[in-house]
Amino acid sequence: MRPVRQLALAVAALAAACGPNQPPPRRNVVLISIDSLVRDRLGVYGHRPEFAPDIPISPNLDALAAAGVVFEDAHTTTSWTLPSHLAILTGLSDHLHEVTVDKYRLDPKRRTLAEQFQAAGAVTAGFYSGPYLDPIYGFGRGFDRYESGMMPPAELERRTAALIERMRANGQQVTATTALEIRDRLSHVDVTSPRIERLAFDFLAGVGDHPFFLFLHYFDAHYDYRPDALEPGLGRRFDPDYRGDRTGANWMFDPAVREIDERGRTVRHISERDLHHVLALYDAEIHYVDRSIGRVLQRLRDLGLWQNTIVCVVSDHGDEFFEHGSIGHRSTLFPEQTEMALILRVPGELEEGRRIPQLVRSYDVAPTLLDYAGVAPLPEAEGRSLRPLLGAGPPSEAGRESLHRMFGALPFREAWRDAEFAVHRNLVPDQELSARHPGWLFLRQAWSADGRRGLFVFDRREDPDELRPLPEDDPRFARALERYRAAFAAAEERRRALPRSPLAERYTAPLSEEARALLGGLGYVDELEEVGDDGDLPFPQIAPLPPPGEDRSSWRPDDAGG
Structure with a gap:
């Protein structure tokens, strides 16, 4: 059945289901997420391309901001895609939605933004372009259509098979796990914006006068930085005088960029000029995504939907380019990785061009969109x-x-911010408590080999980039830590009050449907059940963390409300 026809049936069904106690939304909503976008690389946040200052890097987002409001101190909950998007789409911090590693999916008892719009009678659709937005994690709930804009299955299988043949010809052993690793790498060289754009156009063509919620996820600004794959000659436009041989390919794994030494420290090798060339390539990719978003916004105007549609644009996290000594994301919670772009246009209600300096959070987005659309809150x-x-x-x-929160590579990290301070703490597995309570992973405060606590306080007003930690004997250190402890205690109280599904219902499946189809097509049917298996025990639950400033958790699995 054609998508437009499917949509027409969904519209009719929802119109019938929307009773007198469920008034439909007053406004449509389009929520756009740009993956791995450093907020300060947008024109509206003051950026001009270093080597091509006459090219507006983000004219469409700048125009949207001029017609709406811009938040100057917005932060996401983490520095990677999966938990960040769940916070955006549930109104819950990572502390409460608890999907901090990719072995978990959203608890069935939690409710999403799409479910809330759907219950109010809106037609809902979501189109995504990165692997961590897969329905396997719970993102599809509440959407009438939730579809991938990633590489089509036939092309993915063909390109994966070609790389596998090349590896075998070089004498390398290839398994189903290898095939999945290739799939992940191909997602970083895919060109997805045109597909997201077409899916959005198809959806909008079928909504008519019915209220709708549309979620679009853009991935093309994510590394690798290969703008010429998006559009031939695009990279050269943003750095026309560059004569070196540095590219943005294999960015995270190229030893000519950086290496990790035997103590786990990053050793930078890339020169300053080459680094700025890569940033120019990144700018080119952002420009490409901006143009695609501009065409979607123009389609809203062409269809007569613009004057009754809220548009919100966010970034899910940023990226580091050696500001704190490394690159990429999912490694720290410093500003270059957690600051988020946040632009909101509500037709006829907000003062145009206003800039909001107050701190706001990604988990404020869903409550805000529901409020302005006239839909009941989550x-x-x-x-x-x-x-x-x-x-x-x-x-x-x-x-x-x-x-x-940022769980994954060691050390695990947690942070807190208000308008004045930021506090970061590093955590490591508590081997003793974890061994004493099988099935649980306990974390404790990290300490360095020379006896320094992994707990850092920054004065955001004096040090907005969070580069100069305050000494522990500075009165501001204790003041900030006390505020962090209070916020942590309040969040922990809210977490304990939430009902939870059994643990088995919160694990994600080892493989998505797309991954199963790929492995089956490549002949790895016999290995399907083994892939993603971490052994006899399931992935442990992460125990509640020790309160900030304390070394170890006093919580135990038999505690009430744990």
């Missing part, structure tokens, strides 16, 4: 609508504070 949302902050005159509500 009952468990931790975030708060930004509407009071955007009213006429000075903001009347108390300042916000943000919670952040």
Whole structure:
């Protein structure tokens, strides 16, 4: 059945289901997420391309900002895609939605933004272009259509098979796991914006006058930085005088860029000029994504939908380019990785061109969109609508504070921010407690070999880039830590109050449908059940963390409400 025909049937069904106690949304909503976008590389946040200053890097997003509001101190919850998007789409910080590693999916008891719009009678669609937005993690809930804009299955299988043949010809052993690693690498060289654009156009062509919620996820600004694969000659436009041989291919794994020494420290090799060339290539990719978004926004105008459609653009996280000594993301919670672009246009209601300096969080996005659309709030949302902050005159509500987590590579990290301070702490597995309580992973405060605690406080007003930690005897250190402890305790109390599904219902499946189809097509049917298996025991639950400033957790698995 054609997608437009499917949509027409969904519209009819929802119209019938929307009773008198469920008024439809007052406005349509388009939510656009740009993966791996460093906020400060956009024109609206003050950036001009270093080697091509006459090229507006993001004219369409700049125009959207001029017609709406721009948030200057917005932060995501983490520095990687999966938990960040769940925070955006549930109104919950990572502390509460608890999907901090990719072995988990969203608890079936949690409710999403799409489910809330769907319950109000809106037609819902989501189109994604990166592997961590797969329905396997719970993202598809509440969407009438939730579809991938990634490489088509036949092309993916063909390109994976070609690389496998090349590896075998070089004498390398290839398994199903190897095939999945190739699949992941191919996602970083895919060109997805045109597919996302076509899917959006198809959806919009079928909505008519019915209210809708549309979510679009753009991935083409993500490394690798290969703008000429997006459009021939695009990279040269952003650095026309470059004469070196540096490319943005294999960015995270090229030893000529950086290496990890025997102590786990990053050793930079790339020159300053070559680094700035790669940043120019990154700018070119951002420009390409901006143009695609511009065409979607123009389609809203052409269809007569613009004046009744809220548009919100976010980034899910940023990227580091050696600001704190490394590259990429999913490694720290410093500003270059957690600052997010946030632009909001609500037709006829917001003062155009306004800039909001107050701190806001990614988990405020869902409550805000529901509020402005006239849809009932998410009952468990931790975030708060930004509407009071955007009213006429000075903001009347108390300042916000943000919670952040990054679990994965050691050390695990947690952070907290308010308008004045940022606190970061490093955590490592507590081997003793974890061994004493099988099935649980306990974490403890990390200490360095020379006896220094992995706990760092920054004065954001004096040190917005968070480069100069305060000494522990500075009075500001204790003041910031006390605020962090209070915020952590409040979040922990909210977490304990949330009902949870059994653990088995919170694990993600080892393989997505797309991955199963790929492995089956490549002849790895016999290995399907083995892939993703970590042994006899399931992935452990992560125990509640010790309160900030304390070395070890006093929580035990038999504690009530754990």
